[in-house]
Amino acid sequence: MNAPVSSETYHAQIRRLAELTARVAAQRAEAHTWYDQQVAAADRAVAEAAEQVRRAEAEAAEARRMVDRVDGEVTHLWTQVRARLGVGARRLGDPPGPARDAAGDPVRLLRGVRELLERTGTRGELPGSTNPLLVGCGIGGALAAYALGSAVRALAAGANADLAAGLPVLALVVTLLGPVVGLGPARLLADRRHAVLTPRPMIVVAATGLATTVLLLTVTYTR
Known part of the structure; x- marks a missing residue:
């Protein structure tokens, strides 16, 4: 037969069990807190990434509109140049493409070309x-x-x-x-x-x- 357990030993085991239970509860709460923080951080990262994607798509759309605008303006100005040159314009071929090392605002550069054509086109x-x-x-x-x-x-x-x-x-x-x-x-x-x-x-x-x-x-x- 099992020997009887003294009351002091029993109370000590109860206290130890309570301590272990509290420790497990604290660790579980800490784990839930860490999980919630990680989920919130992941949600923020996803939201920031989605915002970056949205901004990138908007910038890409604006860049496409700018490219179309510049291409259209280049074609128009090139047509004016060919009209000024008359018969010799056939040697010019198609409008030039974008230069790899080009720098500066294309709208400002095209405005300068337009003003130059207007000055040269004005009859004196x-x-x-x-x-x-x-x-x-x-x-x-x-x-x-x-x-x-x-x-x-x-x-x-x-x-x-x-x-x-x-x-x-x-x-x-x-x-x-x-x-x-x-x-x-x-x-x-x-x-x-x-x-x-x-x-x-x-x-x-x-x-x-x-x-x-x-x-x-x-x-x-x-x-």
Whole structure:
């Protein structure tokens, strides 16, 4: 038979059991606390990762929009360059792609290119160095009109009475158009120089043509 356990030993075992139970409860509570902390930390990490993914997707979408905008602007500017160059633009080919070592804001760079094209595309006035050519246009226009008028007068010599009366008047009208005929070649000259035919070159052409026409008529009718 088992020997009886004294009351002191029994109470000591009860106390030890209570201590062990309390220790296990504390360790269990500590384990639950640690678990809850780990779960909360994991949730925060997942939330932060999700926010980073959201920001990255937004940045990627913005980058794609920027790329599309830059590509569209490059194509537009390249089209303008080809239009300015005319026939020689076929050698340019397609618009250039992005450079690997490019730096800076592409929008600012494209704005600079656009402003440069606008400055180069603005037509100015013909320089003073073209005055001899403008004088030549005026003289040439007057001579051409006078030659046409002379041909009409020559036709009047062999025409019937009605035409013989009207053709000299027509010849005079054609001759008097000499001062403005030279404006046509002057316009072509301005277009080739990418300039505007302003009043100054028009006056040069018209004055030269008028002087030439007056001189020709004076010579003609004083013979």
